[in-house]
Amino acid sequence: MISCKAFLDLLSEYDINFFAGVPDSLLSSFIAYLTDHIAEKNNIITCNEGNAIACATGYYLSTGKPGAVYMQNSGLGNCINPLTSLADKEVYSIPMLLIVGWRGEPGMKDEPQHSKQGRVTCGMLENLEIPYSILPDSIAETRKTLKKAIQYMGKDQCPYALLVRKDSFESYPLQDTKATYYPLKREEAIKIVLSCLKETDVIVSTTGKTSRELFELRERLQQGHACDFLTVGSMGHASGIALGIALQQPSRNVYCFDGDGAFIMHMGSLTSIGKLHPSNFRHVVFNNFAHESVGGQPTAADVLDVPAIAEASGYETCLSATTEAEIKERLEVMQNAAGPSLLEIRINIGSRGDLSRPKKTPKENKEEFMNSLNQR
Numbered sequence: 001m002i003s004c005k006a007f008l009d010l011l012s013e014y015d016i017n018f019f020a021g022v023p024d025s026l027l028s029s030f031i032a033y034l035t036d037h038i039a040e041k042n043n044i045i046t047c048n049e050g051n052a053i054a055c056a057t058g059y060y061l062s063t064g065k066p067g068a069v070y071m072q073n074s075g076l077g078n079c080i081n082p083l084t085s086l087a088d089k090e091v092y093s094i095p096m097l098l099i100v101g102w103r104g105e106p107g108m109k110d111e112p113q114h115s116k117q118g119r120v121t122c123g124m125l126e127n128l129e130i131p132y133s134i135l136p137d138s139i140a141e142t143r144k145t146l147k148k149a150i151q152y153m154g155k156d157q158c159p160y161a162l163l164v165r166k167d168s169f170e171s172y173p174l175q176d177t178k179a180t181y182y183p184l185k186r187e188e189a190i191k192i193v194l195s196c197l198k199e200t201d202v203i204v205s206t207t208g209k210t211s212r213e214l215f216e217l218r219e220r221l222q223q224g225h226a227c228d229f230l231t232v233g234s235m236g237h238a239s240g241i242a243l244g245i246a247l248q249q250p251s252r253n254v255y256c257f258d259g260d261g262a263f264i265m266h267m268g269s270l271t272s273i274g275k276l277h278p279s280n281f282r283h284v285v286f287n288n289f290a291h292e293s294v295g296g297q298p299t300a301a302d303v304l305d306v307p308a309i310a311e312a313s314g315y316e317t318c319l320s321a322t323t324e325a326e327i328k329e330r331l332e333v334m335q336n337a338a339g340p341s342l343l344e345i346r347i348n349i350g351s352r353g354d355l356s357r358p359k360k361t362p363k364e365n366k367e368e369f370m371n372s373l374n375q376r
């Protein structure tokens with residue numbers, strides 16, 4: 001294991017002082033350390049990983065120095081286009097250090113949504129012609145690896161990747177949690193929303209702890225899981241999935257349970273929802289202003305007016321709530337109005353330490369869900 005401070009000091013020795021990216025659980029200590037020690041201007045937590053490649057490109061164009069982009073390997077998909085058509089040496093040739101959390105590394109036990117990505121990560125980098133090394137577990141070896149990366153970026157003027165295995169960094173808990181003081185946590189808020197839904201209402205829930213909590217609550221309430229589609233991967237796409245369902249199943253109410261980080265990651269989805277305008281589409285955004293599932297690093301939600309964004313995108317009813325009474329009252333308003341509609345629920349960060357993971361496989365979830373929509 002290496003210390004976050006030692007790694008950051010080493011990057012600084014090599015004149016890498018700019019960071020952009022989306023948090024990842026394997027990198028959570030290092031990103032927490034950056035969040036606490038680097039000014040926001042030089043550590044941009046971006047909406048998605050492609051945007052981080054763009055920010056690092058802008059940094060390089062204006063300083064002549066490579067920056068670093070951090071991400072989970074699942075974020076590689078979000079940045080293939082800017083990697084091939086912007087940073088690549090056959091296009092603008094922009095050096096940058098990619099720091100990639102290697103979820104699903106072959107031989108390591110991980111969740112189904114990470115296994116495939118873990119297996120193809122090296123192949124993806126090879127196809128993209130991006131050279132890479134695995135981050136060593138001592139700072140002396142890391143120094144040698146970084147030297148090689150810097151030399152490569154200097155000579156070939158293009159991205160170089162460092163793959164980061166599980167437990168590579170010593171633990172560092174985020175200090176600057178930008179504490180909020182709302183009455184509810186996500187799990188409590190989900191429970192209240194569930195109490196206001198009909199048995200036949202469909203839920204498409206987002207990546208991370210939202211889906212895990214929904215699964216556990218359904219178990220505890222003995223409600224079954226057939227109407228819930230748990231989007232365990234593909235962060236930011238729950239609303240698009242819900243749109244696809246809502247348009248084909250106009251007699252069912254379709255709820256998207258989103259997180260602020262996921263909502264922001266593919267906020268463009270709102271334009272399709274506003275334009276296609278399904279009356280049965282109901283968006284619930286559990287806004288804790290953070291990427292809580294992977295370490296609690298802040299999102300940009302503190303400067304956003306989520307209901308106003310939805311309204312400007314063509315949604316009909318757009319509301320915000322913080323208390324149980326407000327949630328119940330505003331959900332009723334939404335349920336009696338034509339959609340698409342959105343309820344932002346402002347919540348406190350936090351979740352149970354013993355939260356488990358869905359016991360059903362994604363394919364079992366899909367089969368049961370399609371049965372409930374009479375498609376099997």
Ligand SMILES: Cc1ncc(C[n+]2csc(CCOP(=O)(O)OP(=O)(O)O)c2C)c(N)n1
Nearest residue numbers: 074075208235259260261262290291292293
């Ligand atoms: C493309 C992609 N990038 C990053 C991740 C890692 N990741 C999983 S959950 C999560 C945080 C989600 O934040 P938010 O939607 O605000 O929900 P919260 O965890 O706060 O409930 C992140 C960054 C991912 N799964 N996929």
